[in-house]
Amino acid sequence: MKKLIKLALASLAVLSFSAHADGKLNSYFSINIDAPASRVWDIVKDFDGLDVWHPVFSGADIISGNNNEVGAYRTLTIQDGPSFDEELLEWDSYNRSYTYRVIDPAPLPLKSYQSTLTVMQLEPGVSNVTWRSSYQNNSNGEMPDDELIAFLNGVYQAGLEQVREMVK
Numbered sequence: 748m749k750k751l752i753k754l755a756l757a758s759l760a761v762l763s764f765s766a767h768a769d770g771k772l773n774s775y776f777s778i779n780i781d782a783p784a785s786r787v788w789d790i791v792k793d794f795d796g797l798d799v800w801h802p803v804f805s806g807a808d809i810i811s812g813n814n815n816e817v818g819a820y821r822t823l824t825i826q827d828g829p830s831f832d833e834e835l836l837e838w839d840s841y842n843r844s845y846t847y848r849v850i851d852p853a854p855l856p857l858k859s860y861q862s863t864l865t866v867m868q869l870e871p872g873v874s875n876v877t878w879r880s881s882y883q884n885n886s887n888g889e890m891p892d893d894e895l896i897a898f899l900n901g902v903y904q905a906g907l908e909q910v911r912e913m914v915k
Contacts, residue, residue, distance in 0.1 A: 770883050771859075774896050776903035777877040782914040784874035788843040788866045790910055791876065794835050795821055800913060801906035806830070815840075820850070829854035836861070843867065849882075856886035856895060876910060878903040 780787055790800050795814045797807040805826045812819030815838050824830040831853040837846040843866040851858050862880035869875050884895050 771881045772857075772884060772892055772896055773879065773881050774899035774903065775877070775879045776900050776907060777875060778904075778907040778911060779869065779873060779875050780911045780914060781873055783872060784843060784866050784868035786914055787874045787876060787910060788840075790913055791864060791866065792840070792843070792845070794819055794838065794845065794847070797821075797823060797906075800910050802826070802909055803902055803905060815845075831855065837863075856884065856890045857882040857899075858885040859883045876907050878907060 793799075793814055795807050795809045798804040799807075803826055804823055806822065806824035808822050808824075810820050810822050810832065812835075815835070817835055817838060819835045820832055821835075822830050822832050832850040833847045834850060835845065835847050837844070839845065844863060846861065846863040848862070849855070849857070849860040853860070860880060860882035862878065865877045867875045867877070880899065882899075884890065884892050886895065890898075
């Protein structure tokens with residue numbers, strides 16, 4: 748059964764898909780990490796800590812509310828780039844998961860972005876981290892949907908691979 752679960756998760760890790768019926772796109776990346784979920788969660792759990800573990804970001808500052816409390820707002824700053832704001836919609840330490848949204852408009856080619864990051868224990872000493880989102884392409888035709896999906900999948904992959912390196 749564990750092998751089946753691992754195979755399913757590995758298969759999902761390489762999938763991205765789009766739901767064009769309502770104009771929503773989806774990005775997804777999943778990674779297994781040789782560390783307990785509690786240890787991985789300690790790295791990724793802070794809403795104001797994305798810049799600590801993700802190489803794309805140089806800042807993640809709470810501008811309203813309190814860290815890890817629903818309703819908190821943060822300003823994210825991209826390395827050598829723009830900043831944008833996000834709101835924490837859900838934060839669940841028991842299930843090791845949180846959901847947030849980008850406050851539109853953002854200096855990104857997307858709108859109506861909502862994302863969830865989840866850490867799950869697969870077996871003793873092995874966890875899985877999944878980062879998924881839904882959004883609309885707001886590039887005015889300058890970036891095809893498949894390129895935007897691939898771009899965000901790559902951002903998620905870079906961050907989660909960094910987490911895997913941090914627990915070694």
